[in-house]
Amino acid sequence: MRRDTTAWFSERVGREMPLVAYGHFGTPVLMLPTAAADYLEYERFQLIGALSWWLDQGKVKLYSVNSVNQLALMNRQASPQERIDWLDRYEGYILDEVLPLIRRDCADDAIRPCLLGISLGATSAANLFFRHPEQFSGVMLISGSYDIRPFLDGYSDERVYFHNPVDFLPGLNGQPLELLRREGRPILIFSGQGRFEAPDRSRRLAEILTHLGVPHLLDVWGEDVDHDWPWWRKCLPYYFGRFFG
Secondary structure, three states, rough: EEEEEEEEEEOOOOOEEEEEEOOOOOOOEEEEEOOOOOOHHHOOOOOHOHOOOOOOOOOOEEEEEEEOOOOOOOOOOOOHHHHHHHHHHHHHHHHHHHHHHHHHHHHOOHHHOOOEEEEEHHHHHHHHHHHHHHHHOOEEEEOOOOOOOOHOOOOHHHHHHHOOOHHHHHOOOOHHHHHHHHOOOOEEEOOOOOOOOOOHHHHHHHHHHHHHHOOOEEEEOOOOOOOOOOOOOOHHHHHHHHHHH
């Protein structure tokens, strides 16, 4: 399997940000790590290996980046306003630095990657995708939470509202909503019902999308399906087969 790494200093987040790409061709998939993890997390937990068939067959090319969660939503030492500042910075990093790199690498200025996030990575992926649906071809949300207010000590303002999918999505209209309503854009919302899973969070997001008329797949697996890597290594190959052939 082809594996390429790169890094550059991002002025937006004030630090060097590494990126790893897996595969040689195929639909680009941008992977956002869980919690405070790094760009190699999916490799360490053998998820890349579980997806090796799609990589070897040129069905997908995976790109994995660092998060800033330890500076943003998980940073209890920072004020809520500072945590939202970090969400803005990270969004700029993804949109203005990572996406152009992916497009250059794919030799296609119009290509739009599919987003994938697990746990807190799904929170980040949902926020990015629903705020900027024109930039992405779909999203795979695995075992996530879609309300950031518990991370902000109850603080709320306009900026929090527009970074919180369960707040801003119900009022979505115009071109962004029409983009989301188009067929052929996979929106997967997955949860188990086992230890440390919270399927009601996924059901709530799905209910909002249903009300908006946005096609999506809500898939809630059984009570033995825990919030843990062995299950994520099982579910993602199933969905890659469904969405990427």
